Amino acid sequence: MSLRIIFGQELKNFVVDRKPTTQIGTWAFSFYWDNIEQIDSDFENILLTINKMELGPEFAFPYEELEQIADDLIAGRDVKL
Numbered sequence: 001m002s003l004r005i006i007f008g009q010e011l012k013n014f015v016v017d018r019k020p021t022t023q024i025g026t027w028a029f030s031f032y033w034d035n036i037e038q039i040d041s042d043f044e045n046i047l048l049t050i051n052k053m054e055l056g057p058e059f060a061f062p063y064e065e066l067e068q069i070a071d072d073l074i075a076g077r078d079v080k081l
Contacts, residue, residue: 003035004043008073011050015067024066025054046073049081 010031014024028050032039039047046069052059061069072079 003038004073004076007031007043007047008070011066012070012074015063015070018063021053021057021060021066022055025051025059029054042079046079046081 007028010027011024014027028047032044032047032051050061050066050069053061069079069081
């Protein structure tokens with residue numbers, strides 16, 4: 001299973017559970033760091049952009065948008081941020 005799908009599924013779980021966006025941001029960086037050697041530049045951009053949510057609510061994506069990102073990753077579609 002690709003890292004994008006794995007990340008998308010885990011992101012979807014965070015969104016469904018309504019985890020704080022700061023926690024999602026921190027987790028996105030951990031995922032990035034744990035898999036850095038296998039991540040292409042487009043996926044890196046997605047992960048680091050989501051990571052910025054750890055800086056506070058002014059950087060947070062709405063849960064609906066996060067869910068769309070997760071669905072797109074799971075389906076193998078391009079993600080627009």
